Amino acid sequence: MILDTQLLYGLVGIFLFSLGLSSAFASSALLRRILAINVAGAGLFLLLIAVAYRGPEINPDPLPHALVLTGIVVAFSATALALALVKRLRETDDD
Amino acid sequence: MTDSLVWSIALPLSGAILSVLLPRAANGIGLASVLGSLAAALAVIWTVADQGPLTYAIGGWTPGLGIALRADGLSALLLLLSALVAVAASVYATAYFRQAEQRQRFWTLWLLLLSALHALFLAADLFNLYVTLELLGLSAAALTALSGQREALEAALRYLLLGLLGSLAFLAGVALLYTGYGSLDISTLTHRLSPGLTGWSAAALMTSGLLIKTALFPLHFWLPPAHANAPAPVSAILSALVVKAAFYLVLRLWLEPFASLSTPELVQMLGVLGAIAVIWGSWQALQAERLKLLAAYSTLAQIGYLFLFLPLILETSDETLRHAALGGLLLMALTHGLAKSALFLAAGVVQQHAGHDRIAELRGTAQALPATTFTLALAGVALIGLPPSGAFLGKWQLIAGALQAELWWMLGVVLAGSLLAAGYVFRLLGHAFGQARYPARSLSIGRQEIPALGLGLAATLLLGLFSAPVWSLLAGLAPAGGLNP
Amino acid sequence: MTDVVWGLLDLLLILALLALAWGSLNSRNLQRAVIYFIGFGLLLALVWVRLRAPDIALAEAAIGAGLTGALLLAALRDASHSPDHTDRPDRAWRLNPVPTLLSLGLAVALGLAYLQALEIADPQRLAVAVFSHLEQSGVSNPVTAVLLNFRAYDTLLELAVLLTALLGIMALGQARPAYAQAGPVLAGLVQWLTPLLILVSAYLLWIGAHAPGGAFQAGALLAGAGVLLRLAGFPDSHFPAALILRGMVIAGVSLFLAVGLVLMLVGRGFLDYPPAWAGGLILLIETAATLGIAATLMLAFLGGRPAAWSLDTSTTGRIQAADMVRHNTGDNP
Amino acid sequence: MTEILAALLVTLGLAFFIAGSIGLLRLPDLYSRLHALTKADNVGLGLLVMGLALLTDDPFIALKLVLIWLLVMAASSASAHLIAQRARRRERGT
Amino acid sequence: MSFDAWLPALIVLSSLLPGVLIFTLREGSHRLRTSLNLGGALLKLLLVGIMIWGVFHEHVYESRWSLAPGLDLVLHADALSVLFVSLSTLLWLVTTVYAIGYLETSPHRSRFFGFFSLCVTATVGLALAGNLFTFVIFYELLTLATYPLVAHRGTPEAIRGARIYLKYTLSGGVLLLFGVIWLQVLAGPIAFVQGGILSDLPAELHPQLGWIFLLMILGLGVKAAIVPLHGWLPQAMVAPAPVSALLHAVAVVKAGAFGIVRVVYDVYGVEFAAELGLLTSLGLAAAVTIVYGSVRALSQDNLKKRLAYSTVSQVSYIALGTAILGPIATIGGVVHLVHQGVMKITLFFAAGNYAETLGIHKVSEMDGVGRRMPGTTLAFSIGALGMIGVPPVAGFVSKWYLGLGAVEAGLASWVLPVLVASSLLNAAYFLPILYRAWFRTSASDWPHEQIPARRLETHGSLLWPPVMTALLALAAGLFAAAPYSPLEWAELIAAREYRQ
Structure with a gap:
């Protein structure tokens, strides 16, 4: 059951990652691409947290948790910068 | 002396922090921290030459639980390259950015980028590498957008998003490796990794992520607009150092953790991609109408050369050949780093002086800017790979290795690549040498022209004539077949 | 019995997660896509709770769903202002099955690799090492121990990443004052909420040493308070003076680095806390980091330089004047 | 005894939630939807919180639960007000 | 490190350092530039003198x-290198004097003389190179140094x-590079050793050695202007006269010819090369070039172009001498390296003088120029007669030895006709010039007279260099048997080559 949970969520994570990655390559709209990258990142985080999970009784492996926390902050930073660039680009279009 | 590993990262980072706090003193803070990190890099290489590879366990925790910094000949040389180019580009930047606000923005981001580079070269932990890659990618994209022009913003955004995709692929590989092998430490993984689906998928993900970042054909399309539209000192750093950092990681990963996974077909494929990059990049550079675009396309070609070396290094059992080729590869990388930064810095001077960088309209440059024209020529010599540049020695090893390994197609690539490079370099010089009817007065902008000239001279003379230590630094690095028993 | 309940819960969570992800990637309407994405983030926080990662759940809710969502919504609002950038349906994606197939292929390949990785793995991985060194780390929350002690260097660089993003955003230009003054209802809510958020964030910071929480969650919450203030239209003239603002932005990374370097200079090694001091130092660093993260996240939300940041005082005056104009014409009921 | 009461309260709360959600899907216009959602959810959450508070021995946790309820009520009523205001303004065509 | 280990490096540095310094000079610092130029040239002459004595x-x-591992930069003095070094050093001195006069008023002199010094540095380094890598x-x-x-x-x-x-030289350079690296992969570092070092290689490598030889000769043949790789040479005569003089007489074409000599004698060994059957094709290519160059020269009205085609033809005498097995032909080929240099530089100096003084660029404008510029024209005549092979000018000596060598090697049947035909053609394109210059009456005024007739026909620094080199050409022929004469050195080289 532990393995199943790990497996299940891990596979979902991988699926989300693949989905996000391919639609990031496929879509042309900038905002959508940013969304897709975030979904892909979330998929990876899910994979890591699933790997860390060791059942309802045992404490999970804290290392991936720390990695994901770092990852979330990094992903936010990148998204914020990307969105600011998009915004600026629109402003130059308007001007 | 192992503290110098930390200092080479901490100094630029402190510089960045301080220049946020004290924006008016950014010039001084920036220069001081860049010089400090050069001193630290020199100390690192000195110690590595003296004592062999260095490891520094941060926080005193054993690598695996904690994070280690590591320097061997390979990373120490690239660290030194980066510190050297940094000093030149920094001195240049003090004169290039005339507006205080703009200068301050440059400094903070640039010092952050430099810390990322140094952290990347010294990293020994895969997740730590992911963080440095992101730091590098974000700061590079932000610097690309610095001019605020539409093209620059567009290029920066594309650069950022592709970089993110690359980092994500890298992180996916890291996650798989941690799942399967329970460690993030590179040398631990080198011992544990064995051929299998996990290893192969991780290697494929991480390598393709890095290939995007290093702009190997066909993942190169983001590079020319980014490098051609950034401010000159930024282009210099991006072309000379940032793409090289990603390549360094490819090399590091395949020399160490993935060594046991490499197959001749795979390595040959990378070599073939490199070959296409050489031809394609050089051809595009030959067609380029703008000087900075020429320089950017030439970077694509030069990255291709680095990948051409991989079959010689990763798929040979001959230790001498491997060592010679590794030295050649590094010499090519170092030469290109110095030469390309010199080229971009010189291009910046030309652009500021002429108001544009259209190659066909550069007549009279040699009269107005003799030192800069000379820099362009020196950089060109190094890009073609003519003696006495370091790239000549590198190319020599490449050809010799290809002959020894009987990879005949590689000879054709080097031949064509060299001639095309000569074509684009001398097309540029031909226009620059053209006599203007009313030449502008010869002028010199010391703080901009001298750093560029220094880099050009270092690429051609220093690396050409005093590069023997490169090979001794690389001795014993990653013996054939990886570290696996 | 419990297994079945858990299984059902898992299934429900996963289906909802996938549906929201699919929606946010494929919805014709960009606005809808963003809403789906925010929902996706919130659901993900539940998944983290399910997988016993409460630290991540807090961070995800605050940063992943909250702040990222706010940013995306703001971007949407800007997009709807310029007529040619309204939501364009992505026809290429709908008509083209290649990406779908590619993503399926990638997923299958990676899934198989993941199966193999689980098979060959030692399920303990580094957990044992973390738990066996937990006592020397100075804190009892293992995630905090990893973040601020064992892998403190990563966290230091992560703070640098955050700083880089902020500086990059600020380098792009002036922040444009964009939010109208709020009506009494919203203003009232925000006024009540802000002190509460500050309190909760302090609590999260303090509790992080031995329970879920810590600098990132606390900082994000604090930043959330700031974002709310901005959304409610409080003008940025409320920012502190430039030097203080700058000091706040760099607080976390600079204190962190300084502690590391001082330890090295006294002969211990970079970021090598003396075990007796570790708890105190970590709290110190986290406090500074909370402040820094809050300031950074909040400023990042502006999408440009606030007037208070600017070196040049003459432009400051002009921007503030523009602020005033905007407020006076603001559509207050 | 308390457990049964708690279960009852929670179930009732969930029922309100479901009713609110159905209302959100089925009601004809924005205002009635808002009405259904906020009213139902606030009562539903209140019942839920009451049920959960009964289950805990620690009064501090019970207090926290009530605090959450109050917060959600404040936030949802404020947002409902904002949404409605916005919609009205749009109708007026300003 | 002893002086002996420094001397070759010093000889190279004696033009490199002044060159680098000159780059940094302002246009106006005429005197400093001149003293750097001449000082460097004289110092180099002195050092070369010591080296001649020592060798x-x-x-x-x-x-x-x-x-790098296996790649050493080696500067080494042997008889052949000394011969070439002395030639370039001496002619550099003369050309520097000439160039100072020639470029008196033109812009970018610092750049010019800087690259000029680099060019000589490269030539001297080439001469002293101790292995193929160097x-x-x-x-x-x-x-690179000649392009600017x-x-x-x-x-x-x-x-x-x-x-x-x-386009030509870089392509050639790449071919040479490939050949050299290939050879080094087969045989390790290739030091220049008289008699060659490749004869020990196992027989199964011999076909590869043939291909490598082809690559290297193609690479060298570009600079040596062997047909059909000669196309650049007539184009490059757009350069200022001192450059043309240096290019044609010492630096570029000679580098190619010298390289061929090195490869045949000191890498393969002439006997081993003959054994592999590589020399015949080289000889034939040289013969074709000799005749072709002369024929093309006939129809050129532009004086410098005619001289350029003459160079195409004359330089291949060196390759021809190398391709004939036997010491006498070797002497003929090697000595022509010097003789052709001295004579051709005289001709280009003179051509430069005509252009600079009177604006004469074409043969058809040269009527009666002998009376207006007697010194220059006399020098030109000596050079031209030498080229034809009229005794006692130096050219005669070379041709004589080449002919004798061919007879000795049993190749008289085709070499002698080539020599005779070439000499007749030489006469056919040089004698009309001499006739016009001396015996036709001058036109009323010159195309573009820039320097008025005074006591001397032109500036001293333009007049004396051709006169000097003409006298040298004469002396090399008259005193061919004297000690330290070029012929003597060539005999020494041949003796050492065939010592085994």
Whole structure:
């Protein structure tokens, strides 16, 4: 059951990652691409947290948790910068 | 002396922090921290030459639980390259950015980028590498957008998003490796990794992520607009150092953790991609109408050369050949780093002086800017790979290795690549040498022209004539077949 | 019995997660896509709770769903202002099955690799090492121990990443004052909420040493308070003076680095806390980091330089004047 | 005894939630939807919180639960007000 | 490190350092530039004098500097290198004097003289190269240093000429490079040793050695202007006269010819090369070039172009002498390296004088120029007669030895006709010039007279260099048997080559 949970969520994570990655390559709209990258990142985080999970009784492996926390902050930073660039680009279009 | 590993990262980072706090003193803070990190890099290489590879366990925790910094000949040389180019580009930047606000923005981001580079070269932990890659990618994209022009913003955004995709692929590989092998430490993984689906998928993900970042054909399309539209000192750093950092990681990963996974077909494929990059990049550079675009396309070609070396290094059992080729590869990388930064810095001077960088309209440059024209020529010599540049020695090893390994197609690539490079370099010089009817007065902008000239001279003379230590630094690095028993 | 309940819960969570992800990637309407994405983030926080990662759940809710969502919504609002950038349906994606197939292929390949990785793995991985060194780390929350002690260097660089993003955003230009003054209802809510958020964030910071929480969650919450203030239209003239603002932005990374370097200079090694001091130092660093993260996240939300940041005082005056104009014409009921 | 009461309260709360959600899907216009959602959810959450508070021995946790309820009520009523205001303004065509 | 280990390096540095310094000078610092130029040239002459003496007494001069594992930069003095070094040093001095006069008023003199010094540095380094690796480095450096000289005027024609020059020489350089690396992969570092070092290689490598020889000769043949690789040479005459003089007489074409001599004698060994059957084709290519160049020269009205085609023809005498097995032909080929240099530089100086003084660029404008410029024309005549092979000028000596060598090697049947035909053609394109210059009456005024007739027909620094080199050409023929004469050195080289 532990393995199943790990497996299940891990596979979902991988699926989300693949989905996000391919639609990031496929879509042309900038905002959508940013969304897709975030979904892909979330998929990876899910994979890591699933790997860390060791059942309802045992404490999970804290290392991936720390990695994901770092990852979330990094992903936010990148998204914020990307969105600011998009915004600026629109402003130059308007001007 | 192992503290110098930390200092080479901490100094630029402190510089960045301080220049946020004290924006008016950014010039001084920036220069001081860049010089400090050069001193630290020199100390690192000195110690590595003296004592062999260095490891520094941060926080005193054993690598695996904690994070280690590591320097061997390979990373120490690239660290030194980066510190050297940094000093030149920094001195240049003090004169290039005339507006205080703009200068301050440059400094903070640039010092952050430099810390990322140094952290990347010294990293020994895969997740730590992911963080440095992101730091590098974000700061590079932000610097690309610095001019605020539409093209620059567009290029920066594309650069950022592709970089993110690359980092994500890298992180996916890291996650798989941690799942399967329970460690993030590179040398631990080198011992544990064995051929299998996990290893192969991780290697494929991480390598393709890095290939995007290093702009190997066909993942190169983001590079020319980014490098051609950034401010000159930024282009210099991006072309000379940032793409090289990603390549360094490819090399590091395949020399160490993935060594046991490499197959001749795979390595040959990378070599073939490199070959296409050489031809394609050089051809595009030959067609380029703008000087900075020429320089950017030439970077694509030069990255291709680095990948051409991989079959010689990763798929040979001959230790001498491997060592010679590794030295050649590094010499090519170092030469290109110095030469390309010199080229971009010189291009910046030309652009500021002429108001544009259209190659066909550069007549009279040699009269107005003799030192800069000379820099362009020196950089060109190094890009073609003519003696006495370091790239000549590198190319020599490449050809010799290809002959020894009987990879005949590689000879054709080097031949064509060299001639095309000569074509684009001398097309540029031909226009620059053209006599203007009313030449502008010869002028010199010391703080901009001298750093560029220094880099050009270092690429051609220093690396050409005093590069023997490169090979001794690389001795014993990653013996054939990886570290696996 | 419990297994079945858990299984059902898992299934429900996963289906909802996938549906929201699919929606946010494929919805014709960009606005809808963003809403789906925010929902996706919130659901993900539940998944983290399910997988016993409460630290991540807090961070995800605050940063992943909250702040990222706010940013995306703001971007949407800007997009709807310029007529040619309204939501364009992505026809290429709908008509083209290649990406779908590619993503399926990638997923299958990676899934198989993941199966193999689980098979060959030692399920303990580094957990044992973390738990066996937990006592020397100075804190009892293992995630905090990893973040601020064992892998403190990563966290230091992560703070640098955050700083880089902020500086990059600020380098792009002036922040444009964009939010109208709020009506009494919203203003009232925000006024009540802000002190509460500050309190909760302090609590999260303090509790992080031995329970879920810590600098990132606390900082994000604090930043959330700031974002709310901005959304409610409080003008940025409320920012502190430039030097203080700058000091706040760099607080976390600079204190962190300084502690590391001082330890090295006294002969211990970079970021090598003396075990007796570790708890105190970590709290110190986290406090500074909370402040820094809050300031950074909040400023990042502006999408440009606030007037208070600017070196040049003459432009400051002009921007503030523009602020005033905007407020006076603001559509207050 | 308390457990049964708690279960009852929670179930009732969930029922309100479901009713609110159905209302959100089925009601004809924005205002009635808002009405259904906020009213139902606030009562539903209140019942839920009451049920959960009964289950805990620690009064501090019970207090926290009530605090959450109050917060959600404040936030949802404020947002409902904002949404409605916005919609009205749009109708007026300003 | 002893002086002996430094001397070759010093000889190279004696033009490199002044060159680098000159780059940094302002246009106006005429005197400093001149003293750097002449000082460097004189110092180099002195050092070469010491070296000549030493090599004659079997001193070993070798500077070595490791660049990479297996790749050493080696500067080494042997009889052949000394011959070439002395030629370039002497002619550099003369050309410098000439160039100072010639470029008196033109812009960018610092740039010009800087590259000029680099060009000589490369040539000297080439001459002293102790192994193929070093040779290749200086060979490419020479290309780089001459490009700005050819492009110097910055006119569209100059840029175009320079571009064509580069296309040829860089392609040739790459071929040479490939050949050298291939050889080094087979046989390790290739030091120049008289008699060659490849004869020990196992027989199964011999076919590869043939291909390598082809690559290297193609690479060298570009600079040596062997047909059909000669196309750049007539284009490169757009360069200023001193550059043309240097290009044609010492630096570029000679580098190619010298390289061929090195490869045949000191890498393969002439006997081993003959054994592999490589010499016949080289000889035939040389013969074709000799005749072809002369025929093309006939129809050129532009004086410098006619001289350029003459160079195409004359330089291949060296290759021809190398391709004939036997010491006498060797002497003929090697000595022609010097003789052709001295004679051709005289001709280009004179051509430069005509252009600079009177604006004469074409043969058809030369009527009666002998009376207006007697000194220059006399020098020109000596050079031209030498080229034809009229005794006692130096050219006669070379041709004589070549002919004798061919007879000795049993190749008289085709070499002698080539020599005779070439000499007749030489006469056919040089004698009409002499006739016009001396015996036709001058036109009323010159195309573009820039320097009025005074006591001397032109500036002293323009007049004395051709006169000097003409006298040298005469002396080399008259005193061919004297000690230290070029012929004597050539005999020494041949003796050492065939010692085994």
